[in-house]
Structures are given as structure tokens and as C-alpha cells.
Amino acid sequence: MRGLSSGMKVALVDAAAMALAVAVVAGLIAAFGSAGAQRVATHAGLLLVSVVSLQLFSGNTGIVSFGHAGFAGIGAYVVGVLTMPAAIQATALKNLPALLAGYQLSLGTALLVAAGIAVVLGLATGAVLMRLTASSASIATLALLVIIVTVLVGAREITRGSQPFYGVPRGVGLATATAAAAIALILARLFRDTRTGRMTRASADDAVGAAAIGIDRRHGVLASWTLSVVGAMLAGGLTAQYIGAFKPQDFYFDLAFETLAMLIVGGLHSSLGALVGVGATTLLIEVARRLEEGGSFLGVDVPPVFGFTEAVLALAMLLVIWRRPEGLSGGHEMELLRRLVRLRPPAPAPEPEGRPAAAMLSTRGVGKRYAGVAAVADVTLALPTGQVTGIIGPNGAGKTTLINLIAGQAAPSSGGVYVDGAPLAGLPAFRVARTGIARTFQNIRVFPHMSVLENVMTAAERIEPDALAAERAARRELARLGLAERADRLAGTLPYGERRRLEIARALVTRPSFLLLDEPAAGMNPVETDALMVILAQVKRERGLGIVLIEHDLGLVMRLCDRVAVLDHGRLITEGPPAAVRADPRVVEAYLGSRSSARALARLSEQTQ
Numbered sequence: 001m002r003g004l005s006s007g008m009k010v011a012l013v014d015a016a017a018m019a020l021a022v023a024v025v026a027g028l029i030a031a032f033g034s035a036g037a038q039r040v041a042t043h044a045g046l047l048l049v050s051v052v053s054l055q056l057f058s059g060n061t062g063i064v065s066f067g068h069a070g071f072a073g074i075g076a077y078v079v080g081v082l083t084m085p086a087a088i089q090a091t092a093l094k095n096l097p098a099l100l101a102g103y104q105l106s107l108g109t110a111l112l113v114a115a116g117i118a119v120v121l122g123l124a125t126g127a128v129l130m131r132l133t134a135s136s137a138s139i140a141t142l143a144l145l146v147i148i149v150t151v152l153v154g155a156r157e158i159t160r161g162s163q164p165f166y167g168v169p170r171g172v173g174l175a176t177a178t179a180a181a182a183i184a185l186i187l188a189r190l191f192r193d194t195r196t197g198r199m200t201r202a203s204a205d206d207a208v209g210a211a212a213i214g215i216d217r218r219h220g221v222l223a224s225w226t227l228s229v230v231g232a233m234l235a236g237g238l239t240a241q242y243i244g245a246f247k248p249q250d251f252y253f254d255l256a257f258e259t260l261a262m263l264i265v266g267g268l269h270s271s272l273g274a275l276v277g278v279g280a281t282t283l284l285i286e287v288a289r290r291l292e293e294g295g296s297f298l299g300v301d302v303p304p305v306f307g308f309t310e311a312v313l314a315l316a317m318l319l320v321i322w323r324r325p326e327g328l329s330g331g332h333e334m335e336l337l338r339r340l341v342r343l344r345p346p347a348p349a350p351e352p353e354g355r356p357a358a359a360m361l362s363t364r365g366v367g368k369r370y371a372g373v374a375a376v377a378d379v380t381l382a383l384p385t386g387q388v389t390g391i392i393g394p395n396g397a398g399k400t401t402l403i404n405l406i407a408g409q410a411a412p413s414s415g416g417v418y419v420d421g422a423p424l425a426g427l428p429a430f431r432v433a434r435t436g437i438a439r440t441f442q443n444i445r446v447f448p449h450m451s452v453l454e455n456v457m458t459a460a461e462r463i464e465p466d467a468l469a470a471e472r473a474a475r476r477e478l479a480r481l482g483l484a485e486r487a488d489r490l491a492g493t494l495p496y497g498e499r500r501r502l503e504i505a506r507a508l509v510t511r512p513s514f515l516l517l518d519e520p521a522a523g524m525n526p527v528e529t530d531a532l533m534v535i536l537a538q539v540k541r542e543r544g545l546g547i548v549l550i551e552h553d554l555g556l557v558m559r560l561c562d563r564v565a566v567l568d569h570g571r572l573i574t575e576g577p578p579a580a581v582r583a584d585p586r587v588v589e590a591y592l593g594s595r596s597s598a599r600a601l602a603r604l605s606e607q608t609q
């Protein structure tokens, strides 16, 4: 286990525990269960493969998918056609194109072919999905489901259309279903703690924050979608060999609803949720099914009730959404290892060597108009490394917009932004971040559902060679910002001031040439603000990076900054050393527009004279 990050160690133990739990339950049912119980368990095992595949995509990206049921259908037909004995094929599929006829492959080989097709289909459809917002992508998966089932019905020569497709050898029983479910659970649990898994979750948590540390959201969506399509198609292929006969409608809305309901009941955001969801709903469905058929229960005659099972499932889902939105699992993994032993964290990495890669960040005549209003107009600024440049100005002066223009969160309407003379304008934010520009946000953008350590590690992974190195670098920055003890807490549960510091740690771990801080001391008490000032001054001294600081605390600006630029109504009205700027009558005039700022400026002049 040495050489692995803490997260991966925890994931491995969780994965082994879940696989073991599934194997033990299946073993008990195989040994002592009735034939009926074994059928239910086999069906549940195969459903678990489907639900886990769905969780791998939807849980990590936050995009609810309705399309997975359709892919299970494709998998079922692929395995069905490829494994069907030639004699049955000759009667059941008389018009099957010669190219597809007479293979009669083993289940394993047919599953391999299905996986290959799944990769191609996953990449092709994922290339579209990754360009859509989460809600549009979700609707697109619904369209995919309809298209897939329509094609399956239409491809009569291969699928027999709406007629039952029969004659598939029944090679899947409880043992195969259990093994498949265990493997699916292991892979899904481990994926979450891979580099791609973390990047995907970060983008789902806060896409803008993720782009600011260089993450291309599309990469995670494509990777998790393709993997989950493979899982869904294999689940379908195994199901084909379990049930032996099926129709396209078996892989339509009912299955999409059933698998989604199971996942939501268990908890969308963890592989444990998929396991708990399938377990709990299988039991519920079994009870509901008995009631649906009617009969005498505890001496009471109950008439058959059509659709009772679906209604119970829907009700269970609504109840969970209402009372426990994160699902029965609470939305998190077991983290058994962390519960059982006190994990010794790896030592923080030493301070990195070397100076910033770039020397100068500059804007030339940069401007931004919003619906006719000039938020920033014709600003030309030089922001060298080795200096702290303060950007001040009254509310609405355009400070945040200027940072957004530099960091790629907004595209300039005019002018440009340059790093060592190379233009940045037009690059998406994640590419700007990769040029060595890190930033924090006025309205904090940490990843709330990830741990404090994961927040920083995700950023570190862009530049560190492996997860362990990324963890050690992350721990270094957490220690610097006084957050070492908070490493395992969920970022969303931190108090405001600590979340601000976490954002700074996340930015610093990328070893940027330029650090843009948008009101880093907002919400901090004076002690925290002073500590932050010491840290920033130290980072500037040790690393020689350039810091750009937007701050309303003028005392902090005047003490920390080497130069100060003043914006008013989007325009740069003056720029220079703090003392000169403070004495500039244009600055006093700009601040007089806002009474509280004018008071702050007056107080500051009194204090520093």
C-alpha cells in the first residue's frame, strides 16, 4: 500500500469490503436460499451492474442519465446475436445479414466484442454530451434512449423488432452475476479516487472553480460516460444470457426509471449508494410484488392491485428525495479504513525549487461591455512577477471584471491580455490557468462535496507526477494556510474564513507565476487577516510570484502592495506606489462617490500619516 495516496488506500479497502459483502450475501443465498430467492439475487446482481454503471457517470458528473437502459438493450442484442446457436439463428433470425450470422461465440468473447462496441458508441455520443450543460446533457440522454429503442425496434432483421428475441443460451447464473456486480463495484469505487474521478467530481461541484485550476470539464464527462456505457452494455449482455428472451421495450422507460430510482434511493453520489439502493429496493419490490398479486396477508384478503410495485418504488424515491436527499447511504462512501485505523498521512512535500516560469502579465487597452455598460474600459496594466499589485476602486468600479478578463472567465470586448507578450484573450479559463495564472473568487468557489485535501490535491494533480506526490504537495499548502488539521473535512462544512484560505491553498499548489486574489480577506477577522498578510508576503518572497490583489481593506492594500492601480467606472485612473496613489486627488474624488469608502480612505490617511 506504500506509494498510494491516502484516498486510494481508503478506496481499495472500501472496494474490497463491498465486493466481499456481495459475495457473502450471494454465497448464503446460494447455500440456503430457495430457487426463487436465487433468481431474485441473480436479477439483483445484474441490476447492480447497471446501477453501478449509472452511478459511475451520474454520481461523478452530476448529470442524471436516462440513456443507460438503452445501452443495456444494445448490449443484450449484441451478445444475443453473437452467442445464439446457428440452428436457432436460422429460424429465429431468418433475415440476419450474412456478416452477423453464425458466430456462436462464447459469452466471454461476446462480452469483449460488446465492450469494444461500447467504447466506440460511448466516445461518439460522449463527444456531444461533454459539450452540453448538465441539464441539457440529461435531456440529451433521454433523447438517446428514445433513439436507441426506436433503432432496436426498426432493425428487424437483427432484433426481430417488437417481437421477442429468443434462443439466447442461458449461461448466466448467480455466480456470474455476483462476480460481475463485485467487479463493477470495485471499479466504480476506485474510479472515484483516480485523478480523472477527482477532476470529474470537482467540475460537477463547481465548474468555474475547476476551470480556474486548469481542469477541462469535458475530459471527465467523456471518460466517465464512456466507462459507464461499457458497464451498461455489459450488464445488458449478461442479462441477455440470464433471461434468454427479451424485447426492445424491456430496455425502455421502465428500466431507466427502475435503475434511476434504485440509485436515488441509495444515494447518487457514491458507489455505496448504488449497493444500498439495489439492496433496499429489491427487498421492497419483492414485498410489493407479492401484495400486487393479491391474496391473504395476516388473515386479511387483499385484491390484486395493478401497478402497485411501480407505485411503491416511485413513492420510495419521492420519500427519499424529500426526507433524505443524499439517499440512504448519506451520499458518501464507507471510508472503512479511516474509521478503523488512524491513517498516518504522508509527509508534506518540501517547498518547490525554482522561480516562476513567466515574468510579466499585462493588459493592453482591455475592455468589457455588458449590454452597453462599460464594466472595464481601455485598461493597460503591467503586473510583473515578484510584486504585489493592488487593484482598488469603489463598488462597481470593474475590479472583478478585470480579473475575470485576465483569467479567462470573461472574454474581452476590446484589447487583450498577455503573458510575456503571448496573447491569452479568447482562451478558455482552464487553458489560461495552465499558463500559470491562478485565482480565487469573491464568492468562494471551493468544491463543497469533496474533502479539504481533495480540493487541493485535484489542483496539484495537474503538475505533480502521481497522486501521492499531489497529496504531499497539497498537504504542504494546507499546512501553510493553517488547514492541516482540516484535511479530511468536507470543504462545504468549513467556516467562511477557512474556505477562503482553502481556495488560496488550492491556487498556490499549482505553483502559479501569477496569483489573482479577489477580496481574500473578506469575512476574515483582524487576526486572520494579519496571518494571511504574513503568508502572502512570505509566498511572494520565497517563490517570487506576482500577486494581484483586489481588496476593500485599504489598510491591507497599502501595507502589502508594491504598487496600486485604481479603477473608477471601469477606467484606470491612476497607478503607482501606495503612498503616491493615496495622495492622488483623483483617488480621493473617486472614493467620495461612496461615503463609506471615503470614510475608509480618510481614516487610512489619518492612520498612516
Ligand SMILES: Nc1ncnc2c1ncn2[C@@H]1O[C@H](COP(=O)(O)OP(=O)(O)OP(=O)(O)O)[C@@H](O)[C@H]1O
Pocket: 370, 371, 373, 374, 375, 393, 394, 395, 396, 397, 398, 399, 400, 401, 402, 442
Ligand atoms: N455579467 C455581468 N452582466 C452585466 N453586468 C455586469 C456583469 N458583471 C459585472 N457587471 C457590471 O459591471 C460593473 C463592474 O462590476 P464589477 O463586479 O467588476 O465591479 P467591482 O469593482 O468588482 O465591484 P465590487 O467591489 O462591488 O465587487 C458593475 O456595474 C456591474 O454591475
